[in-house]
Amino acid sequence: MISDTYRYEDGLESERLRTRFLALEDVETWKNFYLSEGNAQYLLGLGGKTPEDNARLAVERQLKRYVERSYGLQALIERHSGKLIGQCGLLSQDINGRRELEIGYQLFNDSWGRGYATEAAVLFRNYGFERLGAESIISIIATGNLPSQKVALRNGMHREEEVLYMGIPVYVYRLTREDWRSL
Template identity: 70%
Template sequence: MNRYKYRDGLESERLKTRFLQLADVDVWEEFYTREENSKYLLNLGGSTPKENARLAVERQLKRYKQKTYGLQALIEKSSGQLIGQCGVLSQDVNGRLELEVGYQLFNNYWGMGYATEAAQLFRDYGFKELSAESIISIIDVENLPSQRVAERNGMKCAEQIKYMGFDVFVYRITKPEWEKL
């Protein structure tokens, strides 16, 4: 991986990205009130949805500062609305430094292809701009929608591991596999 040239302002057909800001906490609060979301999220230690939203945004701001990439706000071009987040993350997986594409969308934008579009945007960015040799997605074994996104992103399930207390699949795509897409 080529360190460090992470930027925002990426664009796909329907989306554009920007780095998260503390002002985004209010928008993210509702995401943390929904049980169907929280079962797949790392417990950040907040006692309220607003506190968890703040901790989640601060976590990304810390990643930007520490140059370990981070999730970015996804903005729907047609409405200008923040609809979720996606990005690349530097992850230690069983002692290996990996580049992960991670994504979360607000529930009312599920099933519209936005997660796949965003994941492909950052997958391509990882290979083209960050010189990654492979890219992964770490997905809870029960999170079937995210597994389907990874598969549409050209990834294959490479292994099942325990990660941060979760049973997860590690989906992977290598640069040669990506070049064939």
């Protein structure tokens, strides 16, 4: 569930990653995300006709979320290289009639398999509980997205239910504050 008090910061850091809010200047980099095979396989709801359209729509969606106080994905920067390798963040989602705080992430496929998704998810999990006072945090994951399901498990979450979300079968993974404290 989402706290009544809104605050969302960028500049978060983990051992190998740093975050920042996305900007329109990121559209060109995100175009490459949509050009690479497999990157956008499980993404829902953009609907652009070209990789350029999807990149612009994706960045604009996050900018709108920042303004509307519904959190949003942030750019993930590899600290040692300064390279943008993906995005991760907290999202305000409506699922089954409830407003939930979700951890979402997307990585460029050349960054897969290095533990970055888990590192970023843990960073935002801890931020959500420590700084935002969340009572629980979820991840909404397509039933076929096995790598993201493994990230959710490594993030301390458990599979709670299977539902239709935007017409797609998904699993909802959840971590409560109480369970987080015992990690």
